Amino acid sequence: MTWQPFYSGTGGAPRERVELAPPPPWRVFPRPSLHERFVPPPGLVEAVNAALLLRRPLLLTGPAGSGKSTVIEQVAAELELGPVLRWHITSRSGLSEALYRYDALGRIHAQRLEGAGGGDDIAPFLRMGPLGTALLPSPRPRALLVDEIDKSDLDLPSDLLDVLERGEFEIPELARYGRDVVAVREWGGDARHEVTRGRVQCTEFPFIVMTSNGERDFPAAFLRRCIRFTMPxxxxxxxxxxxxxxxxxxxxxxxxxxxxxxxxxxxxxxxxxxxxxxxxxxxxxxxxxxxxxxxxxxxxxxxxxxxxxxx
CATH class of the missing domain: 1.10.8 (Helicase, Ruva Protein; domain 3)
Incomplete structure (x- = not known):
């Protein structure tokens, strides 16, 4: 681009309105996917294909800005896996919120407003989390990004083991609910999926990319269930x-x-x-x-x- 300072530090208004230059491609909003511009480093293609064929999560380790999060966008676009589900990890992230969200207080409030003769529909107060949505039955694998898993508390990687190994989980609130089938909203939209007796069981294991900045070690039991690749x-x-x-x-x-x-x-x-x-x-x-x-x-x-x- 042509370098042109817009701010001069004088505090005076210009005679003519200043028009800013177009932004760089990676700072356009709404943000477009950059998967077409991503250049995979040597060895990454083999790691992705191994994870796809073995139905195992791909653990990508590398410094910030090395393109780890863009990998799943490129894979999802090439294989037509649909929109990427995103779970951004913080120190407070837990497995339950990634599987589903239940607004118990909202349901109690609605029951009070309805009164004794009102209904008790649990569906409006349930929503699948990003991992729960990825595990819903589907004809093709979904794509899930678990971003910065090394920011989690010490127990989360171990908590993930059973769910990732079995590809299923239970929603206790639905398991004891009066109706067998409840339509629950998916993560990232208003689409709904019917859950029977509170049980969610995937039919196609999702393509999961977990990113790490290399700031901590993970348990061996967790690592052996992943395909690991370090950005060179x-x-x-x-x-x-x-x-x-x-x-x-x-x-x-x-x-x-x-x-x-x-x-x-x-x-x-x-x-x-x-x-x-x-x-x-x-x-x-x-x-x-x-x-x-x-x-x-x-x-x-x-x-x-x-x-x-x-x-």
Missing amino acids: MPTPETLLRVVAAHLGADAAGSEAAGELVGAFVERLAGGESLAVDQLLNAVHLLTGDGAPEGERRQAVVDLLLRELSRV
């Missing part, structure tokens, strides 16, 4: 392919892009923590006509490629 250190050739996929061949072939990629790889080899999207930001701003030069260019480089472990 990117090479200059791989990074230039990524730049070309996002910004075009002209940007990737420029001298400025080559210099930025070379310096980026050297810093990674030196042990610094950097993300590929930082490199894309730098290439986007520092290539093309009107890009800043000299001290100004270096100031932008230092700003955009700041080491992630530094505050």
Whole structure:
């Protein structure tokens, strides 16, 4: 792009209205899927196919910004698995909320409003979670992203073992409900699926990608049930392919892009923590006509490629 400062720091209104430049492709909203621009590193294709054929979750480990979360979007698009279900893990995430959500207080409130002669429909107060939706019976596997599983508490990986091994779970509130069949809303939409006697049993095991930044260890029993792949250190050739996929061949072939990629790889080899999207930001701003030069260019480089472990 052409570097053009919009903010001058004077505080005065411009004579003419300032129109911002178009955003980079990865900052367009609503956010489009970037699966067509993702360049899988060597070995990842084999890992994905092994997970698909063995019906095992794929555990991807690598630094932030290495494209781990985009892998499942590319697989889902190529195999037509439908929209990707997403479960973003925090320290408070638990298995039960991933399987289903039950609004007990809402149901009690509705019962009080209805009175003694009112109905008692449990369906409006139940909703499948992302993992529960992935395990619903379906003619084709669903795609589920379990993002940043290393952020979970210590027990969650072990809690997942039985569900991932058996591909089924029970909703106790439905198991003891008066009707055998209840239509429950799926995660991420208003579609409903009939659950019989509170039992959910998958017919096609979902394609599950779990991502980790490598910040913790996992139990051996959990690891042996996964296909594991560590995102490799990117090479200059791989990074230039990524730049070309996002910004075009002209940007990737420029001298400025080559210099930025070379310096980026050297810093990674030196042990610094950097993300590929930082490199894309730098290439986007520092290539093309009107890009800043000299001290100004270096100031932008230092700003955009700041080491992630530094505050």
